[in-house]
Amino acid sequence: MRRFAPYFKPYAGVLLLDLFCAALTTLCEIGLPMMMRRLAQVGMDDVSLLTSGLVLRVAALYIVLRLIDVAASYFMANIGHVMGARIETDMRSALFGHLQKLSFGYFANTKVGQLMARITGDLFDVTEFSHHCPEEFFIAGLKIVVSFVILCTVNVPLTIIIFAIVPVMAIIAGKFNMAMRRTFAKNRRQVGEVNAQVEDSLLGVRVVKSFTGEAREIEKFEQGNRDWLEIKKENYRWMGAFTATTRAFDGLMYIAVIIAGGLFMVHRRIDPADFMAYLLYVATLLATIRRIVEFAEQFQRGMTGIERFFEVMDVEPDIESPENAEKLPRVQGNIRFEDVCFAYADDPNTPVLDHLELDIRAGQSVALVGPSGGGKTTICNLIPRFYDVTGGRVTVDGHDVRTVELDSLRGQIGVVQQDVYLFSGTIFDNIAYGRPGATREEVVEAAKQAGAHEFISATQDGYDTFVGERGVRLSGGQKQRISIARVFLKNPPILILDEATSALDNESERLVQQSLERLAKGRTVLTIAHRLSTIRNADKIVVLTEDGVAEQGTHAELLARGGAYAHLYQLATED
Known part of the structure; x- marks a missing residue:
């Protein structure tokens, strides 16, 4: 809650006004028992003083209080909920x-799917929580305190007897x-x-x-659905x-009022008007407690959502710009791997790269080949710093x-x-992703460079054609050319081709x-390729194995050497 509280800061004025309106509604509700007590006392003391004028004045006062209550309730239900929605939006x-x-x-x-649940469902409950939580507890606290003070002025022993039940409750x-919060957390995870x-x-x-796997998928879903049901049942x-x-405890409080209040009346320590006021105040308190009970599920949903929100927010990014980092100027494309070591964090004892040395000159085309697990993709991931080296360094210019x-x-x-x-x-949107703000002419030119303009123009809506989820409405070759057009538009000096044509x-x-x-x-181009025919013209071919760089050179040099590359090429040509 201490960490959640700062999200109220931009809306402090609205929150204070909401709590002020909550106080008004509470005072209006608490005022009724005192009015009824006053009328009853007047009637008991001298029924001739109980005139229609007095009744009308009390009724008029109650009408004024009710009008205030209606206006305050409207503000709480409208503006208060909007405040909760804004907090939810800020958190999302x-x-x-x-x-x-x-x-x-x-x-x-x-x-x-877990992240989607946190972004949508978990934070949806925060709207109701952030509005109702301060409001409901403020109203409950105010009613308890004000009722306690008022009732103490009537009869202290009876008040203490009744309110002694509240802490136990x-x-x-x-x-x-x-216990409910634990089950709500399990529910959210499921x-x-x-x-x-x-x-x-x-x-x-x-x-x-x-693979006709519909039945298997249904069974997996049904199992997860049944697990969800069991958690909800708990x-x-x-x-x-x-x-x-x-x-x-509701019943216990009423029993306390009836027994203790009745005995006090028998011994003339409380009059019937005060006893009626006690019953009305107890009814008001119990209504508040019931409201808190009804809010308990919403409260726990909100608390669970907030806890899961901070679970993600507490994850520190592994890769971020250092403080006072210099902005990299436009590079020529010289890349060096100097004594580079790398292992994944979840398997630190299995190095993927071990003291790698590799020099790539600006404008050079370098192909990485070799069996899976040799570190080809890892090398390409280290240049844009998708991962950080565990030893050595990677430099660009x-x-x-x-x-x-x-x-x-x-x-x-x-x-x-x-x-x-x-x-x-x-x-158009997918190509323009390469350079936000690009004009239509620039997008079209990039598509022409990528050889995509012809098939795009043949579609019904041209560049405004909807590609579907993950580009499902396009063929593999069409999608690939659109991705190439996206890079053409970006116009980077360094290019990484990760098995771009293998599928x-x-x-x-x-x-x-x-x-x-x-x-x-x-x-400067780095190409990962399994089809060796596509990289014969590379300036340098680097053969990677589990033991590191086995050999490097041009296509002709490596074939003449008769080593690992020649063996791979022989297998490829036999295929």
Whole structure:
């Protein structure tokens, strides 16, 4: 709660006004028993003084209080809820912004469905919580304090007897609340698991259908759904016990008023008017307690959502710009790996790279080949600093990549991957992602350079064609050429091609390869390739194995040497 409180700061004025309105509604509610007590006392003392004029004056006062109550309630229900929605929006923006800063390692170990549950469902409950939590507890506290003070002026012993029950009720309710919070946390985690399973199944729907896996997917979903039901049943058991306990204390408080109040009346220590006032105040207090009970589920949902929000916010980004980082100027593209060591954080004892030395000159085309697990993709990930080296350093034009601004580094590196990701939107939007603010003419020119303009123009809506979820409405070759156009528009001096053509058919590969050759001109290019035919013209070919760099040189030199590359090339040509 201490960490959540700062989110109220921008809306402090609204919150104070909301609590002021809550105080008005509370005072209006507390005023009624005193009015009834006054009328009863006048009637008991001298019924002739109980005139229609007095009744009308009391009624008029109550009408005024009710009008104030109506206006204050409207403000609380309207502006108060808007304040809660604004806080939810601020937190969601903060959470999404924080997620954008986290490194690849975090997302490699976290299910997207879990993150979606935190961004949407968890924070949705914060709206009600951030509005009602301060309001409900303020009203409850005010009613208890004011009622205690007023009733003490009437009869101190009876007041102490009644209010002695409240702390016991609070302690027991607190124990139930903690149990409810634990079940709500389990519930939230299971929601994330179900979301993750649904997302996984729907995104892989083609695989599911091609392997007739519908029944298996339904069974997996049903299992997660049943687990969710069991958690909710446990949750409602605690809620039922909590509600039953508070109802029992309701009855106990009424019994205390009836027995103690009745005995005090018998011994003339309280008159009937005061006794009636006590009953009305107890009814008011119990109504408040019931409201808190009804709010308990909402309160626990909100608290659980806030806790899960801070769980993510507490994750520190592994990769960020250092303080006072220099902005990397436009580079020529000289890249050096100096005694570089690397191991993934979850497996630090298994090095992927061990004292790697590699020198790539500006404008040079370098191909990385070798069996899987040799560190080809890792090398490419270290240049834009998707991961940090665990030893040695990587430099671009002599600048250690760990000392420069991340945006200025990554802004000068273009990546074309095998698994092309297109955002849900139009073709224009996806190409323009390479340089926000680009004109339509610039986007069209980039598409022409990538060899994509012809097929784009043939579509019904041209550049305004909707590509579908992850570009599902386009072929693999079309998606790849759009991704190349995106890099053309970015115009980086360093280019990384991560098996960009390995998943394409021969015709698509030929078209994409022509686009890549145009894209590579005048840039430093690193290519990861399994099809060795695509990298024969590289300036340097580096053969990587689990033991590091096995050999490097041109295609002709490596073939003449008859080593690891010649063996790989022989296998490829035999295939």
